[in-house]
Amino acid sequence: MKFEHIIEINNPNNRNIPPVSLEQLWQGLVLRAKSPKLFIPHLDECHILEASENTVSRISHYGNLTVHDTVTFAPQQHVHYQVPAQGEVPASTLKMTIESPQDDVLLVRFVYEDNKSDAENAADKMYDDFRKSAYHEADIDTIRIIRELALEGRFDTPLI
Secondary structure, eight states, X not given: OEEEEEEEEEOTTOTTSOOXXXXXXXXXXXXXXXXXXXXXXXXXXXXXXXXOSSEEEEEEEETTEEEEEEEEEETTTEEEEEEOOBTTBOOEEEEXXXXXXXXXXXXXXXXXXXXXXXXXXXXXXXXXXXXXXXXHHHHHHHHHHHHHHHHTTTTSSOOO
């Protein structure tokens, strides 16, 4: 399955939404990787196993399900989540890419992919449709939380 969508962050034609700076957006996306409980209400625990300047290795607990993943950062460009196959969890990726097609416009492109074959994708279509909807809603919530934190001044000083 491959699922992709875009969420508009800033649009100079819509002044009803307070703008978020590139730095605030970037800090929010990094915060989501390093402190996911702020963004994922059903996450029980997340522990950082290893961290470097541009990589974080984590273990997350959702009830009885444990997921190991690695998150890599290309500063102010993209955040890339990689989940290797493990137990009942298939290999998958999520890439959040910041785009600015014109001045004062910021977008985030979310791209989800797994390694299932076309036959597996066809068999899982109903389940995948549900997952796509859940991913989209989670991404909307991520941007909403980043906006709220930006308005609160959370990103006025560097997080890292």
